[in-house]
Amino acid sequence: MSKFVYSSPRKYVQGMGVIAELGKYVAELGNSAFVVADDIVWGITSTSVTESLNLANISFNKETFNGESSANEIARLTELAKTYKTTTVIGLGGGKTLDTVKAVADELKQPVIIVPTVASTDAPCSALSVIYSDTGVFEKYRFYTKNPDLVLVDTGICVKAPVRLFASGIADGLATYIEAAAVKRSHSKSMVDGAPTVAAMAIAEACEKTLLTWGKSAYEAVSKQLVTPAVEAVVEANTLLSGLGFENAGLAGAHAIHNGFTAISGDIHHLTHGEKVAYGTLTQLILEQRSDEEIAKYIAFYRSIKMPTTLKELHLETASWCDLVKIGNLANSSGDTLRNLDATLSGEDVANAILAVDALSRSL
Numbered sequence: 001m002s003k004f005v006y007s008s009p010r011k012y013v014q015g016m017g018v019i020a021e022l023g024k025y026v027a028e029l030g031n032s033a034f035v036v037a038d039d040i041v042w043g044i045t046s047t048s049v050t051e052s053l054n055l056a057n058i059s060f061n062k063e064t065f066n067g068e069s070s071a072n073e074i075a076r077l078t079e080l081a082k083t084y085k086t087t088t089v090i091g092l093g094g095g096k097t098l099d100t101v102k103a104v105a106d107e108l109k110q111p112v113i114i115v116p117t118v119a120s121t122d123a124p125c126s127a128l129s130v131i132y133s134d135t136g137v138f139e140k141y142r143f144y145t146k147n148p149d150l151v152l153v154d155t156g157i158c159v160k161a162p163v164r165l166f167a168s169g170i171a172d173g174l175a176t177y178i179e180a181a182a183v184k185r186s187h188s189k190s191m192v193d194g195a196p197t198v199a200a201m202a203i204a205e206a207c208e209k210t211l212l213t214w215g216k217s218a219y220e221a222v223s224k225q226l227v228t229p230a231v232e233a234v235v236e237a238n239t240l241l242s243g244l245g246f247e248n249a250g251l252a253g254a255h256a257i258h259n260g261f262t263a264i265s266g267d268i269h270h271l272t273h274g275e276k277v278a279y280g281t282l283t284q285l286i287l288e289q290r291s292d293e294e295i296a297k298y299i300a301f302y303r304s305i306k307m308p309t310t311l312k313e314l315h316l317e318t319a320s321w322c323d324l325v326k327i328g329n330l331a332n333s334s335g336d337t338l339r340n341l342d343a344t345l346s347g348e349d350v351a352n353a354i355l356a357v358d359a360l361s362r363s364l
Contacts, residue, residue, distance in 0.1 A: 002187075005194025006248050009114075009125050009147040012240055016156040016227045019048045022090075022115065023056030025150050029111040030087035033060040036077060036101050037092040038067065041117050044157065045092055049115075061086060069096040070134045074103040081108055088113060094165075095121035095273060099129035103142060111149040119158045119235040120165040121172050121273055124151045125243030128191060130259075136269060138259040140335055141191075147247075155227050155235050163223040167305040168274025169238035170215045174298070175281045176242045177208035179340075180249030182288070188340035190250035197248060204245030210237040212301065219305045253284030253331075256338035257350060260331030264323045267315035271308065278307040279314050279357065284341060286353040292360070299361050309361040311354070324351035 013025065026033060033053065037045065042062065053060050061084040066073055081089065081104060090113040091101025098114050105112035114124045123130075127147040131139045158166070181204075183189075184196050210233050218234035221227075246255075257280035261268055268276070282302075285295045299309045311317045316324075328350030331338045338345060 002195040004197045005190065005192040006197045006199055007127055007147055007192045008244055009151045010149045012125065012151045012153075014153040014155060014232070014236060014240070017154065018152055019045065019115070019154040019157060020052055022049060022113075022152055023052035023054070023058055025152060026053065026058055026088060026090065026113055027056045029113065029149055031058055032086040033058055033088045033090045033113070034081040034084055034086040034104070035060050035062040035090045035092070036065050036097060036104070037062070038065045038097060041093040041097070044160070045115075045117065049092065060090070065093060065097045065100060067096070068134055068136060069099040069103075069129060069132055071131060072134055073100055074107065077104045078107040086110075090115065092117055094118050095123040096132075098123050099131075102129050102144060102148065103131075106144050113150045113152065114148045115152050115154075116239060117157050118161040118165045118169070119153070119238040120161070120169040122169075122176070122239065122242035122246055124148065124153070124239055126191070126247045128247070132262070136262065138262040138330070143191075151239070153235060153239055155232055158235055159222045159225045159227055159231060163219060164306070165272060166222045166238075167219055167307060168272040170211050170219065170234065170305055171274035171278035171281070171302065171307045173207050173238045173242035174211050174301075175254035175277050176245040176249075177204040178281055178284060179252040179254050180204040180245055182252035182284070182341045183250030186340055186342070188250060188252075191247045196250060200245060200248035203241050204249045207237045207241035207245050210234065210241065215301070216304050250340055251337040252341040253287060253338055254280040256280070256331040256336040256341075257283050257327070257354075259336055260327040260329075260350065263326040263330040264319065266319075271314065275308050276314070278302050279309070279354075282309060282357045282361075283350065283353045286356045286360075287341060287345065287349065295360060296364055299364060309357070311358040321351065324354055327351065327354065
C-alpha cells in the first residue's frame with residue numbers, strides 16, 4: 001500500500017502591512033531572535049522589524065547574509081547564532097536567504113520564522129533547502145523534520161520589489177501542477193517521502209488556475225507597485241499554494257532542468273530562479289509530448305510576463321551541444337527529480353528538448 005504524507009507550516013500570515021505584527025507572532029515562539037537579512041533587505045525592513053520586535057519585548061541580534069545558500073554560509077551563521085544564545089531564528093529576504101536560515105534553525109534546533117520580501121519563489125513554506133556550492137552550483141536538497149513555524153508575507157513590501165521578481169514567482173509557481181501531475185502519473189514520491197495526497201494535488205491545481213486567471217493583471221498591478229485582490233491571490237499562489245503543492249505532490253523535470261543549468265558557466269546565471277524554471281517547464285512539456293496548442297498557450301503566457309522562451313533570452317544561444325548534454329546529465333543525476341518524469345531519459349534527450357523549445361517558440 002502507498003504511504004501518503006502531507007506537511008505544512010505551523011502558521012501562514014499574508015497581507016499589506018503585516019510586518020508590523022511580526023513581534024506578536026514571534027512572541028508565540030520565543031523571546032530572543034537571531035535575524036538574518038542581506039544589506040538591501042535590511043535597509044528596507046529594519047525600521048518596521050525593529051519597532052515590531054521591541055514592542056513585543058523580543059531582543060535580537062542581526063547578521064548579514066552573504067549571498068549563497070552554501071554549507072559554508074550555513075556553518076558561519078550557525079556559529080554566530082550560538083554566540084548570541086538566541087531562541088528563535090528569523091530570515092528576511094529571497095529564496096537563498098530563507099533556505100540558509102532554515103538550515104541554521106535546523107542546526108540549532110530552534111523555531112524558524114520566514115519573512116519573504118519578494119513573491120519570487122515557493123521556498124518560504126517548505127521543509128527543505130536547496131544547497132549550492134559557494135560558487136552557485138547545485139549540490140543537493142536538504143530536508144528537515146518540520147516546516148517553518150511562521151511564514152509572514154507583507155504584500156506591501158513584496159510589490160516594491162522589481163516586477164521581474166514577481167513574474168519569476170509566477171513562473172516558478174506555474175511549474176507546480178505540471179510537475180505534480182508527472183509525479184502522480186509515474187507513481188513517484190513527493191518531497192516529503194510519500195505519494196501525493198488528494199489535498200496536495202488540489203492545491204497544485206488551484207495554484208495553476210490562480211496564476212493563469214490573474215497572473216497577467218497582477219503583474220501589471222505590481223509594475224505600478226499596487227496591491228490589488230489579484231495581487232494578493234497571486235502572492236498566495238506563488239508562496240503558499242506553490243510551496244505546499246511542490247512539497248507534498250513532488251517535483252519532476254522543470255526544477256531538475258533548472259538545476260541542470262548550473263552545470264555550465266555564462267550569463268544564464270544572471271537570470272532568476274523562476275526565469276530558468278520557466279524554460280525548464282517548457283522543456284518538460286516537450287518531453288511529455290504535450291500538444292503544440294498546449295505548449296503554445298504556456299509560451300504565450302510566459303511572454304506576457306516577460307519570461308524567457310528562447311535560448312537567446314536564456315543567454316544560451318551559443319551553447320554547444322556538449323554543454324546542453326552537461327545540463328541534461330546534471331538534471332538526470334541521482335539526487336535530482338528528473339526521474340519522477342521518466343526514468344529512461346538521457347542527457348541527450350534533455351538537450352534535444354531544450355533545443356526543441358527554442359525552435360517552437362521562435363516559430364510562433
